[in-house]
Amino acid sequence: MDLAKVQELVFEVVAGLVADWDLDAEIGPTTRLVADLEFESIDIIQMVVAFEERLxxxxxxxxxxxxxxxxxxxxxSLGQIAAFLHQRLTVAA
Amino acid sequence: MPFAELPAVRINYLRMPAEDEAPAPEDVVMIHGLATNMAFWYGGLAPVLTRFARVTIYDLRGHGHSSMPPTGYSPVEMAEDLRLLLDHLGIDSAHMVAHSFGGMVAVIFALSHPERVKSLVLADVRLRPVQPRLRLRQWRFAPRWHEALAEAGVTLDDDHPDSGILLLTELARLTVERPDDARRLNETFFGAEARLGTRTARRWLNMLETTSAFGEITGPGPDFHRDDLKRLTQPILALVGEHSIAKTSARVLKRECANCVLRVIPGAGHFFPLSRRQLFARLCLRFYAARAGWRPELGTRH
Structure with a gap:
């Protein structure tokens, strides 16, 4: 999977998680989990599990x-997460 | 994340597979304390243990993403939630790791179902039948806390028999209303890693306001008697922070339980599973290797 596709997946998963959180933040590569999306540690678990399920x-x-x-x-940032995921998927391939 | 639909509550859980699932790995179940959730373990001991074991973490009722029924928050009822969760997951027996209030749940479960508990790691657990009152006024750091709380405009009844829970509640309120003040207080006394998130704080306050949790968590007890602890014959690792107010409980565990090892974490307070993650993991792995009949490959991948 190329980086653009991984990024798309990250945006989709994160957008799904925050859909009903009543936030104004845009979802993009520079969006930060804590500062922009008010993520807490349990949300990070949900996000990781969602990636594992999707992938x-x-x-x-x-x-x-x-x-x-x-x-x-x-x-x-979501960009950092996408880059990490892409690298892990490339190594695993 | 998956849920276990139990008769009275929906429990949110996560099973983290062992890196090597063959042969059948040991099961470890981890139980968090009050006003937190399964994330307490996720960034610390849980991933370390998945190198050797299958790990289950879950949210106690009213916490994290588990449901918040109007009643059922005593440690006895939460131990029953644990039994039903293990049944749901098909786990016959497991090593238990618990922090703080989660330790009460683990001990009650182990007393009721000894055959299902292979070992216990009890991290900074105050056993209510042993320490029925926890008055922060008696704690050596109380004057410092008072000063800092007063600066933040918070008044705390530190002579209340459950003033620890009152403190947690005040911090939760502050987290919601004045997050910067809350962050400062938390970091001063518990360390940056133990801070409450805003939604977690809201959920804790909501649970206290809309359910019978406070009364059920704090009383009436006793849920067991000190002598009952003698029946805990499993290997037990009792860990306690040097500066923790739970030291009395840890010493009693050591005295009453034939197979208990006590370790004091130097310079640590209540939240050492977060603030001293690596030391905590090392002590657990050594315990498993030396006492619990389970030999994780120490030193090879950790």
């Missing part, structure tokens, strides 16, 4: 993106 792959290794030196990163 029919488990253990995508998201902790490598979410955790640095044993701590949660403060925020992530």
């Amino acid at each position: 029919r792959k488990r253990n995508l290794g998201f902790e490598k993106l979410l955790m640095i030196d044993g701590r949660y990163v403060d925020d992530l």
